[in-house]
Amino acid sequence: MALERTFSIIKPDATKRNLTGAINAKFEAAGLRIVAQKRIHLTKAQAGAFYAVHAERPFYDELCEFMASAPIVAQVLEGEGAIAKNREVMGATNPADADAGTIRAEFAQSVGENSVHGSDAPETAAEEIAYFFSGLELVG
Ligand code: DAT
Ligand code: MG
Numbered sequence: 001m002a003l004e005r006t007f008s009i010i011k012p013d014a015t016k017r018n019l020t021g022a023i024n025a026k027f028e029a030a031g032l033r034i035v036a037q038k039r040i041h042l043t044k045a046q047a048g049a050f051y052a053v054h055a056e057r058p059f060y061d062e063l064c065e066f067m068a069s070a071p072i073v074a075q076v077l078e079g080e081g082a083i084a085k086n087r088e089v090m091g092a093t094n095p096a097d098a099d100a101g102t103i104r105a106e107f108a109q110s111v112g113e114n115s116v117h118g119s120d121a122p123e124t125a126a127e128e129i130a131y132f133f134s135g136l137e138l139v140g
Pocket of ligand 2: 118120
């Protein structure tokens with residue numbers, strides 16, 4: 001498997017509860033290297049543009065409000081098969097379905113306030129990284 005990069009967000013429910021370090025420890029224990037990271041507070045419009053793919057879903061407005069409700073930590077994670085590995089470490093979208101030991105099983109509060117985002121494919125990873133970071137900010 002090839003060295004790969006994926007985009008990650010530590011979401012407002014987690015930053016508010018001071019869980020950034022605990023979540024980063026899970027990434028690092030799984031062999032994912034944090035090659036870029038910044039704490040930012042999105043506007044609702046910026047959150048809406050990031051989640052545009054979900055614009056027609058019934059939860060879209062609530063999702064955008066939530067993502068703009070407090071700071072997030074935007075990250076780029078690097079490792080062998082990083083996209084799939086990160087999805088494994090995150091666990092299922094709904095914490096009730098997430099495997100024991102995953103970030104969402106341990107920390108998520110609900111299907112909406114589920115602590116982390118992770119890219120789902122190489123194309124979305126590239127787009128999402130470019131939305132938040134310039135090439136100069138990626139330090140492998
Ligand atoms: P994931 O974040 O696991 O990739 P997704 O892309 O299907 O999941 O959805 C993006 C986010 O939208 C998800 O992390 C939380 C929110 N969401 C998804 N399904 C939801 C639902 N049924 N009710 C409320 N929020 C939901
Ligand atoms: Mg998704």
